[in-house]
Amino acid sequence: MSQLFMFEKPLGMRDTLPELYEAKSQVQDAIESEMKLWGYQFMDTPALEYYDTVGTASAILDQQLFKLLDNQGHTLVLRPEMTTPIARVAASKLLQENLPLRLAYSASVFRAQQREGGRPAEFEQIGVEAIADESVSADGEVIALMVSALREAGIKSFQISVGHIAFVQELFLQILGTEERAQALTKFLYEKNFVGYREHVKSLNLSSIDKQRLLDFLKLRGGEEVMERALCLIENEKGREAIQKLKQLWDIVVDYGEQANLKLDLTLVSHMSYYTGILFEVYADKVGFPIGNGGRYNLLLEKFGKTTGATGFALRLDRILEALGELKKEVTTECVLFSGERRKEAFQLAKAKRGQGIKTLLQDIQGVRNIDEFTGQFAEVTFLIGKAGKGS
Secondary structure, three states, rough: OOOOOOOOOOOHHHHHHHHHHHHHHHHHHHHHHHHOOOOEEEEEOOOEEHHHOOOHHHHOOOOOOOOOEOOOOOEEEEEEEEEHHHHHHHHHHHHHOOOOEEEEEEEEEOOOOOOOOOOEEEEEEEEEEEOOOOHHHHHHHHHHHHHHHHHHHHOEEEEEEEEHHHHHHHHHHHOOHHHHHHHHHHHHOOOOOOHHHHHHHHOOOOOOOHHHHHHHHHEEEEEHHHHHHHHHHOOOOOHHHHHHHHHHHHHHHHHOOHHHHEEEOOOOOOOOOOOOOOOEEEEEOOOOOEEEEEEOOOOOHHOOOOOOOOEEEHHHHHHHHHHHHOOOOOOOOOOOOOOOHHHHHHHHHHHHHHHHHOEEEEEEHHHOOOHHHHHOOEEEEEEOOOOOOOOO
């Protein structure tokens, strides 16, 4: 192992400098406030969880987990996402009456990266989980809330792609016959390798009709008309039920008045293996990856001993900031610049300003080398220099 440089950080870890921290806080506060207005309650979970519980139940690949041992020899993981830890808490402490829960979170998650990946190994997610509610109304609610939260954060242009994982699974199984063959084809969808998908379909030992059905499947993207085309491709009842769920969802989103941001994409799949029904991703201008995603995960809580449905979403704060671009820096902090003989007066003035809710910085003039450059960064500067009553 090569010697580390003095200022080197672990792979994928990043520093957050004051200006970015402030921008992130503003976005986070706006989103949290909106989630609270919709009746969601915030909670937190430990950064460290047991591998045998949250680690194995999580949909994140094993090689992406940060693992360590405690002093008793138990394998721990840094939480790789928040849905599974919240499912653990809900199943063990909050679902005693099986009443619907609306929970929210804002926390850092950790995923180990390859050296050539260039992606953060620690990033912040903010999201919600609607637990013990199996209605399509709950799916519609979390999508509408996500739209509202993004607007509050300042994102003006975005699109939500919605699909149903059960439709993909049922169609592929119906045509291909085995889970193994279905998963091999699904992998092309996850990688969004549509050229590879088409070549793979052409190489399969299938009838020309079934090959065409699989190729036509790639065209199931667009508005509500997509659902009728999907019904022409699928022949079994479970697949048709999935489309009926999407029809209900579309009507619910129309009632919220948010259909302009919605696009159906029945080719949508996820690397998060616990999704069982409706799933979605949200994209914004200037960002090459989804800024958020979510969906229904009706089987996850079974791993913690509860049989109930749940749905939710998570937004990536770093990608939201990327979508927002350079934020306008609003200078609101005032400064009281003082000399030694007026120190007490300066302290009292700063205290009074803070009592009025004004951000106020105190600065001894002896600690400043360039007065003009220093004072230029504040909305207002009060000079308390020299003898009391003779400030200049």
